[in-house]
Amino acid sequence: KPRVSARLSAIAESATLAVTAKAKALKAAGRPVIGFGAGEPDFPTPDYVVEAAVAAAKDPVNHRYSPAKGLPELREAIAAKTERDSGYQVSPDDVLVTNGGKQAVYQAFAAILDPGDEVLLPSPYWTTYPEAIALAGAKSVEVFAGADQDYLVTVDQLEAARTEHTKALLFNSPSNPTGSVYSPEQTAAIGRWAHEHGIWVITDEIYEHLVYDDAVFTPIVRAVPELAETTIVLNGVAKTYAMTGWRVGWMIGPSDVIKAATNLQSHLTSNVANVSQRAALAAVSGDLSAVAQMREAFDRRRRTMVDMLAGIDGVTVPTPRGAFYGYPSVEGVLGRTIRGRTPRTSVELAELILVEAEVAVVPGEAFGPSGYLRLSYALGDEDLAEGVRRIQELLG
Ligand code: PLP
Secondary structure: OOOOOHHHHOOOOOHHHHHHHHHHHHHHOOOOOEEOOOOOOOOOOOHHHHHHHHHHHHOHHHHOOOOOOOOHHHHHHHHHHHHHHHOOOOOHHHEEEEOHHHHHHHHHHHHHOOOOOEEEEEEOOOOHHHHHHHHOOOEEEEEEOOHHHOOOOOHHHHHHHOOOOEEEEEEEOOOOOOOOOOOHHHHHHHHHHHHHOOOEEEEEOOOOOOEOOOOOOOOHHHHOHHHHHHEEEEEEOOOOOOOHHHOOEEEEOOHHHHHHHHHHHHHHOOOOOHHHHHHHHHHHHOOOHHHHHHHHHHHHHHHHHHHHHHOOOOOEOOOOOEOOEEOOEOOOOOOOOEOOEOOOOHHHHHHHHHHHHOEEOEEHHHHOOOOEEEEEOOOOHHHHHHHHHHHHHHHO
16 A cells, blocks of 8 residues: 555645745755745735734633634624625635635635536636645536636636536636636626536635735625525635735635535644634724725735736736735746747746746746746845846746
């Protein structure tokens, strides 16, 4: 018998982490590496959030276990926040507080999938989705949308991929890795199609507050209210409040599904750290001024990055209108000889960019097909301009 289970052997190493590790090693060796890999805001967590956590750490009530589902005050605040930001009502009983949005992703799939089920996964996709789907014993069916369609899948594409085994659709707008945002009309059309065919929607709304230009975030349940009974909403404080290290997310869904996921969580991790939950309570109960400030900085960097990348021969970059990622197609660069090397895949190109320009980017292979790079613009303005300038110089 194999030592490691087939289920876990099948999980791929996160390519995002691999690039980050390589960049860190180069940095540790004294190289001036500029990193576009990180999927986290470079801002500190707002003071009022940190202060709430300090107070919570001093209160003995938080030194004990709390309900696996989450602190009742926090679940109520999340329900209120959902009404404020998404425009529809949910019961606090249908909210489950999780260890980051990532645990919500895992538990959502675990709660509704059986072996043999298929999940429609728009590609490029965030790295964690296919692994969570596979861990639930189900199969991802990738539906690809390239740069020519702004990385947005159409109802026709989804319909062509639908089979009698299709149980769910993963919907992530604004998107990691592409930064694309579905319009209200596109969101409603996809929602209506899912409802018509009894397909569950797992909607990851963690970048809801990071939209630019004329893009608007459209909660799919507000667009198609009938979907409420077959939709699981995933969200968290990480991106909105610069709280990646605190590990608080949540899932909202129909009572039976939330109950099943809570049972799983009660055996897996019990409650989320109380101090973190109190910090999240302060965050979601407060206003949105902190994210408004971050959005302004991200927006400025986004425009700098896109303008500079667009000037490189062989690079096509749809203007990202959400999250904090640019996703250029580099198909026009592959096969070209650069400093004596000829990269044929985006993994090879990312490696060349790291070695020759000392800039870390994530290759498209981490998110689906080869031929793309993901650059996070959650880094300082000067580093950002210098990093893209080095890429220009290398490829130009
Ligand atoms: N969903 C998406 C699309 C993400 O990009 C991330 C983080 O990178 C998450 C969920 C999970 O974030 P966290 O577990 O830090 O809350």
